[in-house]
Amino acid sequence: MTDYNQQMIEKYRGNFLKEVEHNVEEGEWVKMCMQCGVCSGSCPLGPHWEHPPQEIFMMIRAGKRDEVLKSDSMWMCTSCYNCIARCPRGLPITHIMHGLATYAKRLGLVPKEQPTAKFAQLFWDNLTKTGRVNELKLGLALYFKVGEGLKTALENKDLGLAMIKAKRMNPFEIIGGHKCKDIKGLHAILAKAEEIEERKIGMKA
Amino acid sequence: MKIGTYICKGCGLGERLDCDNLAMIAEREGKSNIVRQHDYLCSAEGVKMIQDDIDNEGVNHLVIAACSRRAKTEAFDFDGVAVSRVNLREGVIWVRPDEEELRETTQEMAADYIRMGCAETRHMTPPHPNENRGHEERVLVVGGGVSGMKAALEAANAGYPVTLVEKSGRLGGAMADVWKDIPTKAPFDVLVESPVAGMAKEIEEHPNITVYLNAHISRTSGAPGRFSADISVESGSTVTENFGAIIQASGFKPYDLANLPEMGGGKIPDVVDQMGLEKLAIEADGGPIKRPSDGKAVEKVIFVQCAGQRSDKEGHLPYCSGHCCMTSIKQAMYFKDQNPDIETIILFDDLRTPGAPGEDFYRAGQDKEITFRKGKVAEVVADGNGGVKVTFKDLILNEDDTEHADLVVLATGMVPNAGVNIDLPVTEEEEASEGEGEGEEAAAEVSVPVESILNLTYRQGPDVPQLKYGFADSHFICFPYETRRTGIYTTGPVRRPMDVAQALEDATGAALKAIQAIENAKLGRAAHPRSGDLSYPSFRKEGCTQCKRCTVECPFGAIDEDEQRYPVFNESRCRRCGTCMGACPVRVISFENYSVDTVGQQIKNVDIPDEFDEKPRILVLACENDAYPALDMAAMQGIHYSQWARVIPVRCLGSVNTIWVTDALNSGYDGVILMGCQKGENYQCHFVKGSEMAHYRMSKIDDTLTQLNLEKERVQTYEVAITDIERAPKLINDMAELIDEIGQSPFKF
Numbered sequence: 001m002t003d004y005n006q007q008m009i010e011k012y013r014g015n016f017l018k019e020v021e022h023n024v025e026e027g028e029w030v031k032m033c034m035q036c037g038v039c040s041g042s043c044p045l046g047p048h049w050e051h052p053p054q055e056i057f058m059m060i061r062a063g064k065r066d067e068v069l070k071s072d073s074m075w076m077c078t079s080c081y082n083c084i085a086r087c088p089r090g091l092p093i094t095h096i097m098h099g100l101a102t103y104a105k106r107l108g109l110v111p112k113e114q115p116t117a118k119f120a121q122l123f124w125d126n127l128t129k130t131g132r133v134n135e136l137k138l139g140l141a142l143y144f145k146v147g148e149g150l151k152t153a154l155e156n157k158d159l160g161l162a163m164i165k166a167k168r169m170n171p172f173e174i175i176g177g178h179k180c181k182d183i184k185g186l187h188a189i190l191a192k193a194e195e196i197e198e199r200k201i202g203m204k205a
Numbered sequence: 206m207k208i209g210t211y212i213c214k215g216c217g218l219g220e221r222l223d224c225d226n227l228a229m230i231a232e233r234e235g236k237s238n239i240v241r242q243h244d245y246l247c248s249a250e251g252v253k254m255i256q257d258d259i260d261n262e263g264v265n266h267l268v269i270a271a272c273s274r275r276a277k278t279e280a281f282d283f284d285g286v287a288v289s290r291v292n293l294r295e296g297v298i299w300v301r302p303d304e305e306e307l308r309e310t311t312q313e314m315a316a317d318y319i320r321m322g323c324a325e326t327r328h329m330t331p332p333h334p335n336e337n338r339g340h341e342e343r344v345l346v347v348g349g350g351v352s353g354m355k356a357a358l359e360a361a362n363a364g365y366p367v368t369l370v371e372k373s374g375r376l377g378g379a380m381a382d383v384w385k386d387i388p389t390k391a392p393f394d395v396l397v398e399s400p401v402a403g404m405a406k407e408i409e410e411h412p413n414i415t416v417y418l419n420a421h422i423s424r425t426s427g428a429p430g431r432f433s434a435d436i437s438v439e440s441g442s443t444v445t446e447n448f449g450a451i452i453q454a455s456g457f458k459p460y461d462l463a464n465l466p467e468m469g470g471g472k473i474p475d476v477v478d479q480m481g482l483e484k485l486a487i488e489a490d491g492g493p494i495k496r497p498s499d500g501k502a503v504e505k506v507i508f509v510q511c512a513g514q515r516s517d518k519e520g521h522l523p524y525c526s527g528h529c530c531m532t533s534i535k536q537a538m539y540f541k542d543q544n545p546d547i548e549t550i551i552l553f554d555d556l557r558t559p560g561a562p563g564e565d566f567y568r569a570g571q572d573k574e575i576t577f578r579k580g581k582v583a584e585v586v587a588d589g590n591g592g593v594k595v596t597f598k599d600l601i602l603n604e605d606d607t608e609h610a611d612l613v614v615l616a617t618g619m620v621p622n623a624g625v626n627i628d629l630p631v632t633e634e635e636e637a638s639e640g641e642g643e644g645e646e647a648a649a650e651v652s653v654p655v656e657s658i659l660n661l662t663y664r665q666g667p668d669v670p671q672l673k674y675g676f677a678d679s680h681f682i683c684f685p686y687e688t689r690r691t692g693i694y695t696t697g698p699v700r701r702p703m704d705v706a707q708a709l710e711d712a713t714g715a716a717l718k719a720i721q722a723i724e725n726a727k728l729g730r731a732a733h734p735r736s737g738d739l740s741y742p743s744f745r746k747e748g749c750t751q752c753k754r755c756t757v758e759c760p761f762g763a764i765d766e767d768e769q770r771y772p773v774f775n776e777s778r779c780r781r782c783g784t785c786m787g788a789c790p791v792r793v794i795s796f797e798n799y800s801v802d803t804v805g806q807q808i809k810n811v812d813i814p815d816e817f818d819e820k821p822r823i824l825v826l827a828c829e830n831d832a833y834p835a836l837d838m839a840a841m842q843g844i845h846y847s848q849w850a851r852v853i854p855v856r857c858l859g860s861v862n863t864i865w866v867t868d869a870l871n872s873g874y875d876g877v878i879l880m881g882c883q884k885g886e887n888y889q890c891h892f893v894k895g896s897e898m899a900h901y902r903m904s905k906i907d908d909t910l911t912q913l914n915l916e917k918e919r920v921q922t923y924e925v926a927i928t929d930i931e932r933a934p935k936l937i938n939d940m941a942e943l944i945d946e947i948g949q950s951p952f953k954f
Contacts, residue, residue: 017574032571034556035579035601063574089568121635 004203005107009065016065023201026098029091033057039083039093049073053083053093056100069109074100075116090132107202118146128190135163136173208265208326210237210319210602211255213246213271213293219309221298222315224374231268234810235323239264246271254482259286261690265331266766268322270315274829274854287329291322292852297434299840300934301848310820310848313812316361317851321807328806332739334729335776336544343368343450344719347422347588347658351705352379352697353454354404355712356719361413363720368415368446369408369519370422375488376408376554377401377517378456380705384486387535387704391561396567400705408728417444425451426662428763428777430726435660449723450692451716453669453677455624455658460617463514464520468615469585474498476585476613478512486539493543496612499591503611505548506540507595509582512615515554524674526618528704530557533616534570550608552580552597580606581749585613606794619702623677624658627666661690665762669693673886676701679893684733686715689761689893691732691778692722731781734830734891735856740796741776742785748793755785755794760859760894782892783860784848787899792864802855803863804837806866811851813873815954818945820847821875821944828862829854830891832880832925835933847941848936849875858882859895860920863902866920867909873953876940879903880925880933889926916947 012019020027033054040052053057053072059068074097083093101117104110110117122141125135139160143153163169170177180186212224224242227908231237239258244249246269258264258647267288274290281288285496293315301311344360346353349371357367374382378401385396392457393490397723408414419439421557427433432448463471472474474497477485485494492501510530530553537549551570556577558567571577583605588594593613599606607668657667669688672678679687694713697708722732731738744755755763755772763778764785772785786794792801804826814820826832833854838845855861858881867879881896883889903922910917921940925933 017576031574031576032568034567034571035577055601058578058599062578062599062602062606 005203008107014063014065016063016068017061019065020060020100020103024103025093025098026092027099029096030057030060030177032089033091036088038086038088039091042082042086044080044082045078049076053097056097066109068100069104069107070111072111072114072116074104075110075114077101090103106203113147115146122146128187130177131183131186132178134173134177135169136171137177139169159166177187206266206327207239207262207264208237208266208323209239209241209255209258209262210235210268210270210323211246211251211268211816212240212319213244213251214242214795215245215247216272216294217298218271218293219244221303221311222293222789223312225318226312227270228544231270231323234320235268236327237268237323238262240931247277247748252835254282255281257284259283266326268319268326270319270322273839273840275831277836282715285331287326289322289326289329289330291318293318295837295840296852299843300836300846304846305939312841313820314666314851317811320812321851321853324806324810325803328800328802334739335741336729337725337776338729339428339447339449340727341430341432341447341691342366342447342723343444343446343448344449344716344723345370345432345434346454347371347377347421347451348454348456348697348699349376349416349418350454350456350697350708351380351401351404352699352708352712353378353452354401354408354457355709355715356452356454356696357408357414358404358411359713359716361411363716364413365449365720365723366413366415366855368436368448369416370417370420372419372421372647374419375389376405376416376418379459381725382480382487383483384490384539385535386705387566389562391565392569396535396542400709422659424662425659427878428775429722429728429732430777432692447677449726450694450719451659451710453658453688453693453695453699454697454712454715455622455695455699457619457622457702460513460522460620462615462617463802465615467584468509468512468582469587469593469613470512470615470617473585473587473593473613475587475611476615478530478615478617481534482536482539482612482614486536489781491543494540494612501591501611503540503547504611505608505610506537506550506614507593507608507610508549508551508614508616509585509595510535510551510553510556510616512582512617514616514618519779522620522674524618524620524702525557526702527557527707528702529560529616529618531559531560531563531704533614534558534575536614537570537575538573541575542945545574548576548610550576550578550610551862552578552595553582554600560704560831562706584614609945610927616865619698621670621671621674621676621699621702622658623675623699624668625666626671626675627668628670641731648696659693661762663690663762664756664926665759671696672764680888683891685711685891686718688732691763691780692719692726693716694722714763719801720914724853726777729776731779732777733780735781738781740781740798741779742774742783742794742796744772744774744789744795745793746771748791750791752790754790757897758788758859758894761784780892782895783855784859784895784898785890786861787858787895787902788861789862792814799856801864804855804865805868807853808869808874809872811874813953815947819949821941821949823847823850823872823876823878823937823940823944824866825850825852825867825878825880826855826858826865826875827852827880827933828858828882828896828925829856831882831889832929832933835925835927835929838927838930839934842928842930844931844934846937849941849944850937857890857892857895858899859890859892859897861902863906863909866903866906868916870910870913870919870950871952875919875944875950878936878940879920879923880936883924883926897917900924913952915950915952918943918947919950 036055040054075095078129228240270291272294297315343366346357346369357369361367372467386399404902423437424435436444540547579600582597584596669677669690678700679689694715696712750768757803765773884897
């Protein structure tokens, strides 16, 4: 992974804007930001971001590669779409944030213990294992692997019980759970997709 | 003289007022020969009744007692007669509550206004067009840049012959030295050829346009419709021509780069201004642009916006030159269009891209990957490796940063080429009286007047007065192009900073203004803002003391002096504000339908009850441009004011002669309110200096009040805007309250 990072550094030699344009989903929009700051003002989590979107875009243009990709800012996005709805220049800001997060992950630059990143990985692993999300295991993983802890788990116990009552969650899932019909086939599809993607972005020949 | 008074009973006047009583007053006290009442005076029938009296009965002085003079102007438009409008609707019934116990004072108000109207019309003369007029149709355009060429073409295409005088040897001005121009059509991403060549060709081929190159104006005299100018041509000889109007498009000079040593200006060869980059682009002609120092093809360029402008530092320009952000985007495109890999950074503070193409052009620049960074440059120095180092503070990331580049372009501003600042020798006096200063001081620093553009023979100075920062205009927003010299219009960057697109539009406007001036001058009528007014000032020579106050105080330089130092009125230059009339200490200046008498007699004819009646009188002299409409609008909205007020509209507060105030106080008025427009640096006075002069004159009236042993508070001067709909009536009510407090005037008989 870090090889890939090195590979990209060499390829773009300091032209981070170009790198973002070529590798980040909707990255070609970054240059169109006019720095009005409406996105930062609209973000419900704005105060908790190290760099709000306006700053991220400016940093990209100023070539601050490490500071952007190692930042946990884009991981804070909750996809509320306020910024997209309000951007006078029509930038798909939410998508760019996810695009940046994906790219950072691909380069191996995600900050350690970043909860959103960790949870996203848990979700992916949980889903791809059987082809179906195991809510019980995912929930427990959130509390005990990501680190929300026992206290939060107990606070949400009524919610869990209600979900069981409404048949949205099955306590027996703890020993296996539901799955898709052809797990092998699914894994083959995913492996192929990954192979195609890696070839496309140049991680593999 | 035969006076006809016509009283309207429509709009509730008949119900609220005793019109028979008003008719009796008009007849007995107002000495009207004919008095008629009508249920609906502005109807065709009512208007015909008046016209019939004019035609058959020989009525030549009218009193129309109906609505405000601002309403029904088309219905009550009679030729060749003196008309006084008595405002019974907006001035009386709409500003007073409809209550039985108030009928008496409301009726008294109306009766006073009838007396005033009759007195006014008696002292008017039906206005005749001024005889001292010129019929010259030729337009003189001074300056052959984009603005000048456009103005010349527009005027010539409208059928007016044009003489264009350009001081250099070719047409085109500054825009002849640029490589490409900003696009004016969607999608605004392809640079276009400068319009200069096409326009110059059109001018050369135009049968209506005569061009003098390498020429300047060595003398200008006259007035709209009859200007005469000496054009000094290359050979050294002089051509004298007559003109109807003048358009001054003398353009700008680029701000001197050498004033910015901290940004490398004048010190580092690879730091150029925008005109300098145009030169490099023309040399490259589509190929790689090379830096001046060693001819290396530029790989990275930084544009620094607001270099030496929008800054309060000494020697910098305090204003925004308007075009530079667009120009820098355009120039960055020179590089990007040639080679997209060239790095272009625009360091801006506030990116301003005005005009129709503005936002799209900015977007096109971003799309071409020009990098825009909001930052303030601290320093530009040579980096020792042949490049230039720019140190700046990034205002978004709030941190200091540096960039290295092959070339740095400073977006310096425009300095108007407005000729001699005629106000400079008197600034000391002016500042003492006006209490303004910052703007003018800055102007004094930045504009170094070299030589006059027009060489006017006016007593007030050789060039048109400057407004702010050396730009020649009289009001950027309300009266663009209108200088304070009637018939002379400025356009383009000499008036305010602007780009080509704006200059083209501006020049068209100036050409239309010039044509309007020519046509009005032909008919002996006033130009803006009392366009079409036939009256003009005249003076009684035997009474004149040659004090020169009228010539000095005329805001428009309309009055010259003859050899014996008597004033010479140039009627076509006059805007009919009456500031001279207000200035005259011996009161010899008057208009046919507006004079010291027409107002003075109105004041005298108000009935002043004795002090035991406890009915005070408040005289309100309201500027007809802003304050009077504000009071009218208050009436329309049903806002009431004191029944003691008697409002007289004046052309401009500058026309108020202090004798009116003294007379009013002497004859028993309890208070006097003057309402004029905003004065000072951001003035809104339609006659530029009128309101200011009035405030100044009124500041001296305290002595009179002390002599009369009256309280100073009895005379108040206010600045009232047209939007002060609630405030204007409140000022009147405040005065009524004040009189309650301090008691009535002791001068009642």
